[in-house]
Amino acid sequence: MDKRKRERLEKAHKSGVRFGLASRRTLLRYVFELEKVEISKKLAREIYIAVHRQATDAKPVESYKIRIKFFSVIFSGLLSKCISLLDQGTFKIDKDTIIGTLILKRIRRDYKAVQCLLLNILCSTLLGLFTSFTSSALGMGIGSLLFLIAIKASHKVLEYRIDKGFYGDNEYEAREILQFITSDGGNKFDKGKKIRAFQSASETHSLNRPVGVKA
Amino acid sequence: MDLNTLTKYIKMALDLLFVKDPVATSMGVLFGCILHLLLAIVSLFVSPAAAVTEELSKINIAYLIALGIFILNWKNFLHRPKISYEAEYAIALLKQGQSEGLISKTDARLQYKRIVTDEIDKLVDSMNNAKE
Known part of the structure; x- marks a missing residue:
């Protein structure tokens, strides 16, 4: 892994709670690149949770709740938009x-x-x-x-x-x-x-x- | 049948059958469906009362939806807003005149609108007086 990527990874670790979903995904991709191994889905999920805990210092359950809330808000917003467009x-x-x-x-x-x-x-x-x-x-x-x-x-x-x-x-x-x-x-x-x-x-x-x- | 009469009956039918209070009606549909699902789930998991719940789960979903709509619209049926005495009296007179052939159909249509306009006039007047 090159120096620039490593710096970005460290910066991402430091930024902690402010991570968006996209940055978490990027972080996970970097971890995969770092290991250079074939990972099963289960292992990938464990790594994701571990990285997420490290990054946000929060329980993964809470993040799922936030995600559910996020998608429900997006969904209701989409419905309203569709109706208003109609x-x-x-x-x-x-x-x-x-x-x-x-x-x-x-x-x-x-x-x-x-x-x-x-x-x-x-x-x-x-x-x-x-x-x-x-x-x-x-x-x-x-x-x-x-x-x-x-x-x-x-x-x-x-x-x-x-x-x-x-x-x-x-x-x-x-x-x-x-x-x-x-x-x-x-x-x-x-x-x-x-x-x-x-x-x-x-x-x-x-x-x-x-x-x-x-x- | 002209379009006025046709749309009048369509609107009345839709209002009476479906959407006088659409929120209550749609919630009633949801209530009926959830009740159906709950009965099905209960019949799967509760073994002592399985015979009863199994019979309950066989109830047609349409009846449960109808029950949901009835329950949620019952409040609206009991608390229907009443119109003013003057408007009620005017409508009664208009109907009587129409049935006796003293008022033509076209005239009656205009008079119904007149009643509504007068009531709104009164409301706006009372609002302006309250403001002063």
């Missing part, structure tokens, strides 16, 4: 109307459900592949997929109705909006600003007056 710029709902604001908040709240269902599908796939609970996994996967489709379909139908000015023109939807307003209170509205209640559409012009201005 819906980016596709909504036709006007954010400047009160109904638009309320509905968009509701749709964003539904992302929690979408995340949960995507996790369900992933878990069911893993269960189906690696365990004998095939029927459970299949049921879980199909159920989650159906609900995921239902949520997306519901959002699309809602978006279409708001865009065309149909939303809120029947008893069911009027009650839905009123219940939504009652349950959430007025904290969703921009105080003091006169904004429209419904989105502009050819059928709703007569009612698209600013809120706070009596007809």
Whole structure:
């Protein structure tokens, strides 16, 4: 091993806890080069743990916990990113109307459900592949997929109705909006600003007056 | 059937059957699946009660998912937010007028929107008054 590599290795040993995963891997590679021997997987794992202990002075179990946490954070972040990319710029709902604001908040709240269902599908796939609970996994996967489709379909139908000015023109939807307003209170509205209640559409012009201005 | 009516019924069906509260419903699905797995695991490891648990593990997963959804949506069913008395009265009058043929379908649609707009007006007014 040349002098430069040895210096880097020593420097890596000294830096201790600040090691990232990549530097640990590099360190392990240097150790392998140093020994110049054929190493089995078990031995490699033992060396890795030994080197890791030397470098960080911590128990390897803790490092596994950190790794699990790291991957769960990365995974949830990826899910959120995928969902936001799927819906980016596709909504036709006007954010400047009160109904638009309320509905968009509701749709964003539904992302929690979408995340949960995507996790369900992933878990069911893993269960189906690696365990004998095939029927459970299949049921879980199909159920989650159906609900995921239902949520997306519901959002699309809602978006279409708001865009065309149909939303809120029947008893069911009027009650839905009123219940939504009652349950959430007025904290969703921009105080003091006169904004429209419904989105502009050819059928709703007569009612698209600013809120706070009596007809 | 025009698109307005069609989408109205699709939305109602999706809301009633699946996603009135999607978080509770999706958690219910997960709950049902976990319950199914737990029953299967218990039936494998608990020998004294094996006969009972084996029977339990044979329950169809769809029933357990339905149970999960029912349990988690029960709270929403009990605590449905109530709308104001004025809005309730206006809706009742509108329905009565429609059934007696005094109000046309198009007029009723506009009036429903009017009720919502008026309620939001009231809320914004009360907020502004509270601010002052």
